[in-house]
Amino acid sequence: MRGIARTAEFIMTGGPVALSDRVRSALGDQLLVHYSDEFRSLFRETQRMFGAFLRTDNDIIMLQGEALLALEAVSVSGLDQGDVVVNVESGHYGEGNRYFLEKYGATAVPVATAWDTIVQPEQLEAALENHPEARVLWLVHCETPCGTQCDLEALATVGKEHGCLVCVDAVSSSGSTEIRTDEWGIDVIIVGSQKVLGAPPGLSAMAVSEAAWERFRSVRAPNRYSYFSILDWKELWLEKEIWPYTPSVSDVAALHAAVSEYLELGHEEHFRRYAEVARATRAGVRAMGLELWPDEDAHACDVVTAVTTPDGVDAEALRRHMREQFGVLISGSLVNTPIHGKLVRIGHMGKTCSPTYAVAALTAMGSCLRQMGCPVDVGAGIEAVLAALD
Numbered sequence: 001m002r003g004i005a006r007t008a009e010f011i012m013t014g015g016p017v018a019l020s021d022r023v024r025s026a027l028g029d030q031l032l033v034h035y036s037d038e039f040r041s042l043f044r045e046t047q048r049m050f051g052a053f054l055r056t057d058n059d060i061i062m063l064q065g066e067a068l069l070a071l072e073a074v075s076v077s078g079l080d081q082g083d084v085v086v087n088v089e090s091g092h093y094g095e096g097n098r099y100f101l102e103k104y105g106a107t108a109v110p111v112a113t114a115w116d117t118i119v120q121p122e123q124l125e126a127a128l129e130n131h132p133e134a135r136v137l138w139l140v141h142c143e144t145p146c147g148t149q150c151d152l153e154a155l156a157t158v159g160k161e162h163g164c165l166v167c168v169d170a171v172s173s174s175g176s177t178e179i180r181t182d183e184w185g186i187d188v189i190i191v192g193s194q195k196v197l198g199a200p201p202g203l204s205a206m207a208v209s210e211a212a213w214e215r216f217r218s219v220r221a222p223n224r225y226s227y228f229s230i231l232d233w234k235e236l237w238l239e240k241e242i243w244p245y246t247p248s249v250s251d252v253a254a255l256h257a258a259v260s261e262y263l264e265l266g267h268e269e270h271f272r273r274y275a276e277v278a279r280a281t282r283a284g285v286r287a288m289g290l291e292l293w294p295d296e297d298a299h300a301c302d303v304v305t306a307v308t309t310p311d312g313v314d315a316e317a318l319r320r321h322m323r324e325q326f327g328v329l330i331s332g333s334l335v336n337t338p339i340h341g342k343l344v345r346i347g348h349m350g351k352t353c354s355p356t357y358a359v360a361a362l363t364a365m366g367s368c369l370r371q372m373g374c375p376v377d378v379g380a381g382i383e384a385v386l387a388a389l390d
Helices: 021-028 037-054 067-078 092-103 121-130 152-161 210-218 230-240 249-265 267-287 315-326 355-371 378-388
Strands: 010-012 059-063 084-089 107-112 136-140 165-169 188-192 204-208 304-308 328-332 343-347
Touching (some): 021 249, 037 188, 037 249, 084 092, 084 121, 121 152, 136 152, 152 165, 165 210, 210 230, 315 343, 315 355, 328 355, 355 378
Parallel strands (some): 010 328, 084 107, 084 136
Antiparallel strands (some): 059 204, 188 204, 304 343
């Protein structure tokens, strides 16, 4: 008979992530009434801080649903039938975005790669030259399911040179690495609450340029009076301070605490920590005799480390053993995708972006792999992690 399942003491997934004490306290506090002056002030302050977080002067819209709501809302609000959209696809989320584009009437032009690498600027350049009628470019900065990250600045620059509205899914990458929204000409950038910021899932934020607002207004049937309406938030809340619908007051309080914590530490220190922990974890994986999923380190993200599942090892069994024996919870690959079962992912988001968590994850992984008959050198892996730290 199996015993009681062990509590996950080390939540090191690709999101949602463990909450800090400050965020948990804000989430569990007495809720504020959405039409109170106190909550309105909290909401405005959270928007202001998001502008600082994204380093943008553009409008900030906070939709009351997890990041998928915001990603779909851009297609709902910004497309006319037959619009041509160039869509970069290096993984599940890029490919999935094509579904939204086509669902709402666009003709999607995929620029695709294998799911262990990234699209290069010259590939995007060729696609845009072949489709001069395209006026929208969609990019996914970090493909968390396969642990890769594109050169966002380079791809956004190519898009702007071809006159495109540049829309970016930065749900999991924002806050872990440099993104200069305005400098790079990004018109719409979308962030999730449950990734680097370490807040609960349930909210999404976006920065919207004036060019994007013009597009949302100029489509043949502007989307209004809808949960997907970005224009409703602009014209009601931003311009008149009228709620389009009841906001998620407790989630906003938790997000306010999370963004406050982030900004108090500062961008540069977060970037340093993410780069350090990811680099050290990759070194540890290799030293144990395992392979990384991304084809090269320059294409790897810093929010998760994707590890190729060794031959003969069941990825889900490995994850289960790590949780049951050590209380370490990591992510697998996504079901119903071509990479299911081929990799596992160690998350480094929020409070788990720490060398201590990385050592715990690799120790648990190495020990469980040895029990499963896979020859790995756990000691060499931990020594490599320590040697790689700044």
